[in-house]
Amino acid sequence: MPTKEQLEAELNATEKDKAIAKLRELISDIDKWEANLRAAERQIWQPHWSHDDPLRGRLLRIGKSPEEV
Numbered sequence: 815m816p817t818k819e820q821l822e823a824e825l826n827a828t829e830k831d832k833a834i835a836k837l838r839e840l841i842s843d844i845d846k847w848e849a850n851l852r853a854a855e856r857q858i859w860q861p862h863w864s865h866d867d868p869l870r871g872r873l874l875r876i877g878k879s880p881e882e883v
Contacts (some may be wrong), residue, residue: 851876 816824827835852865854876863875873883 851872855863855865855872858876865872870883874880
């Protein structure tokens with residue numbers, strides 16, 4: 815439950831402030847998703863792989879189906 819101060823801050827936030835907050839939230843979500851992907855890769859890691867490999871390949875090697883990817 816948001817506090818009174820948090821609600822007031824949200825009401826007083828400009829569109830720019832709201833956009834920045836949303837962008838920060840999205841970046842945080844992406845960082846968590848990437849950390850989960852790396853954790854899954856770590857369990858099956860091969861020395862010739864790279865975290866810079868195309869995302870499709872990275873997802874396939876952790877067991878995602880082509881349909882999911």
